[in-house]
Amino acid sequence: MYKARHQSIAVLLILSVIFLAIAPSFISASTLSPVSPRKSSPTPYRHKDVKKLVELTEKRDRHTKYYLNSDGSYTAETTINSRHYQDAQGKWQDISNRLVPSNEAGFAQQNEANYFYTKFANNPHSAPIPISGLN
Numbered sequence: 001m002y003k004a005r006h007q008s009i010a011v012l013l014i015l016s017v018i019f020l021a022i023a024p025s026f027i028s029a030s031t032l033s034p035v036s037p038r039k040s041s042p043t044p045y046r047h048k049d050v051k052k053l054v055e056l057t058e059k060r061d062r063h064t065k066y067y068l069n070s071d072g073s074y075t076a077e078t079t080i081n082s083r084h085y086q087d088a089q090g091k092w093q094d095i096s097n098r099l100v101p102s103n104e105a106g107f108a109q110q111n112e113a114n115y116f117y118t119k120f121a122n123n124p125h126s127a128p129i130p131i132s133g134l135n
Helices: 002-026
Strands: 052-055 064-069 074-078 084-086 092-094 096-101 107-113 116-121 131-134
Touching: none
Parallel strands: none
Antiparallel strands: 052 064, 064 074, 084 092, 096 107, 107 116, 116 131
């Protein structure tokens, strides 16, 4: 009985493989409906006359600026990288990595505004590596 069961399973598997190999040839291409190309996702609606009026600085966070628009709606501009840092009073300020003159002796330049600082020495041969730290 055990041998008969294995033989039955083997026959079923062989018939399944044969059917799967032959079945696609029975389907003609005319019976298949063509696949339509995938359409792109719709673009968000935005009226051409809408203008950003003012930034809502109190709504800022590390990655986002918010604006009030001329039609009363809001716009949020979000980035992956930080675009603001919190100052000593806890307010979100714009990051500026522009180099400005440094007030510290021995340093020629530093980044303008960020939660960290990078300072560059007057003489790059004496201290070629910029000095960085947290504000």
